[in-house]
Amino acid sequence: MKKIIAALCVAASLAGCASQQGTSQVAASAKEQDVDTIQEALFHQWFAAEFDNHEQHWQDNISKENDPELQVHEHIHHVFAPLATPALEGTTYFVKQYINGDPSKVYRQRLYQFVQNEEKGELQLNIYRFKDEVKYADAHLHPELYQTLTPDEITTYPGCEVYWRYNGEYFDGTMGHNSCSIVSKRSGKKIFFNDTLRLTDNEIWIADKAADEEGNYVFGNKAGIPHKNRKVVYFTGWGGTRIGGKDAPDDAKWVFNRDLLMHNEGQIVALQDAKTGEKSGYSIQLALLTYQNTSDPIFKFGLIDDASRKTITYIWSDRTNPTTGMNLRWMQAGLKIKATRPHFGF
Numbered sequence: 001m002k003k004i005i006a007a008l009c010v011a012a013s014l015a016g017c018a019s020q021q022g023t024s025q026v027a028a029s030a031k032e033q034d035v036d037t038i039q040e041a042l043f044h045q046w047f048a049a050e051f052d053n054h055e056q057h058w059q060d061n062i063s064k065e066n067d068p069e070l071q072v073h074e075h076i077h078h079v080f081a082p083l084a085t086p087a088l089e090g091t092t093y094f095v096k097q098y099i100n101g102d103p104s105k106v107y108r109q110r111l112y113q114f115v116q117n118e119e120k121g122e123l124q125l126n127i128y129r130f131k132d133e134v135k136y137a138d139a140h141l142h143p144e145l146y147q148t149l150t151p152d153e154i155t156t157y158p159g160c161e162v163y164w165r166y167n168g169e170y171f172d173g174t175m176g177h178n179s180c181s182i183v184s185k186r187s188g189k190k191i192f193f194n195d196t197l198r199l200t201d202n203e204i205w206i207a208d209k210a211a212d213e214e215g216n217y218v219f220g221n222k223a224g225i226p227h228k229n230r231k232v233v234y235f236t237g238w239g240g241t242r243i244g245g246k247d248a249p250d251d252a253k254w255v256f257n258r259d260l261l262m263h264n265e266g267q268i269v270a271l272q273d274a275k276t277g278e279k280s281g282y283s284i285q286l287a288l289l290t291y292q293n294t295s296d297p298i299f300k301f302g303l304i305d306d307a308s309r310k311t312i313t314y315i316w317s318d319r320t321n322p323t324t325g326m327n328l329r330w331m332q333a334g335l336k337i338k339a340t341r342p343h344f345g346f
Contacts, residue, residue, distance in 0.1 A: 036116060039166045040123055043199065044082070044091060044114070046171070049343035051078040051204050051229035054101070054266030055289055062292055073227050075100050075266075078204070080112070081140035081344065087149055090115035094140040101267060109133065111154055117163065125162040125173070128154040141346055157182060162195060173197035189213055202231050230288070232263035233342050235324075239333030241271050241280040246330045255280045260335065261345060262286055268304060271333070281306050284326075284333055288319055301326055301335070 057075035064070045078097050085092040093112040099105045110127055117124040130136040131153055139145045160180035164173045173196065180193040189212045198205040206227045209220025221227075240256030242248045255273035262269045264286040272279040283304040290297045301324045302314035315326060325334035 036121075040091075040114075040116065042166070043123060043164060043171055046199055046201050047080055047204070048082045048093070049080060049231045050263065050345065051080070052076070052101075052232050052263070052265035053227050053229045054287060055230070056228050058266070058287075058289065071222055073221065073225070076227060076229065077101060077103075077265075078229060079140065079344075081346075083140055083143055083146050085111065085113070085146045085149055087151055088113050092146070094136075094146070096138070096140070106137075109137065109139075111136075111149075120163060121165075123164040123171075125164065126156060127160055127162070128156045130154055160193065162197065164197075164199070169200075171199040173199065184212075187212070191218055196226070198226070204229050204231075230265060231343055232265045232267075232345075234261060234263045234338040234345050235286060235335040236261050236338050237325075237333065237335035239271050239284060239331075239335075241282050241331040243278075243280060245281065246328065248330065260284075260333070261338070262335070263345060264288055264299065270306070271331070279306070282331065285311070286324070286335070299324065301333075303328070303331060 053073060053076055056073050060070060060072040064072055076097055076099055079095065081094045081096075083092060083094045088111075091114045093114075095108070095110040095112050096106060097108045099107055110129055113126040113128065115124050115126070116122075136145060136149075157180060159176065162173045162175055164171050175193070175195050177194060178192045180195075181190050182193075183189070184191050191210050191212055193208065193210045195206070195208040197207070206229065207221065207224065209224075210218035212218060237260045238256070238258040239260055240254050242252045242254055244252050255271065255276075255278050257272065257274040259274055260269060262284075266285065266287045268283050268285045270279055270283045283306055285300070285302045285304055287300045287302070288297060289300050297319055298316040299319045299321050300314050300316050302311040303326065304310065305312050313326075313328070315324070317324060323334070323336040326332065
């Protein structure tokens with residue numbers, strides 16, 4: 001009888017342990033889901049913005065004067081605009097990327113879809129291109145387009161997904177090695193793409209490269225240095241000049257604009273009359289720069305002569321300065337950080 005009672009006690013104890021273990025597993029699973037949810041929210045908080053690598057491009061051009069073999073990073077501006085797409089699950093974005101600070105020089109526009117990959121335990125990015133590029137150009141300015149978008153209007157390349165994971169400091173993004181490929185229409189060869197990325201609260205680094213079947217270089221930075229793009233901050237304000245510039249008489253006509261909008265990563269905006277569009281011959285620029293032979297990063301506000309494209313004067317201040325301005329008597333301007341959605345120009 002004592003043995004039976006002992007066996008029953010052991011069984012009860014084991015059942016209790018099993019019950020506790022099951023409860024612990026459920027709690028651990030719930031905790032993992034909470035962590036995934038928190039990390040995904042953080043990812044989108046960091047990712048939803050415009051980014052630009054103006055300073056990197058500027059520094060490369062200066063360095064190339066002493067190193068002709070240096071490969072200059074292209075100047076790229078990225079728009080990652082959150083835009084809900086009822087036809088797709090997860091979180092979606094409209095993506096526009098253009099070069100040389102010129103919004104008309106678009107080299108890529110995409111639809112990004114982020115979903116949790118439960119098997120990998122990572123945030124999966126699916127990249128879609130639009131079959132009708134014209135229809136969806138600047139879709140972030142026409143969000144109603146995404147409301148009626150259907151899956152047959154977009155296409156993707158299987159294997160080109162990007163997987164994001166948080167390492168405790170920033171998010172790493174990678175593709176499967178040589179999993180992304182297309183056949184080149186020009187050469188007929190298969191081209192393999194491999195991207196590595198990094199996302200922080202203020203930057204996104206993008207190192208994309210491609211090689212053919214023989215391993216020959218197609219594109220990408222040969223030194224493996226990524227495009228280092230900073231999150232832009234937009235400024236609003238006013239500005240104007242006398243027609244004829246500093247040599248014009250005091251009673252000369254002014255052109256003026258009270259609705260200036262520009263970001264702090266090298267954007268150049270012409271000073272022209274808001275009503276008539278009449279140009280003054282001058283432009284202004286905001287840029288975060290670190291000059292050669294110095295270690296102090298500055299916030300530069302420059303005045304540019306449109307004819308020569310040269311900066312004729314500038315002021316500088318601390319990068320965290322929320323306001324800036326310039327008064328040359330014949331030219332005046334004042335700018336401050338955009339009050340709402342400071343990382344978007346729309």
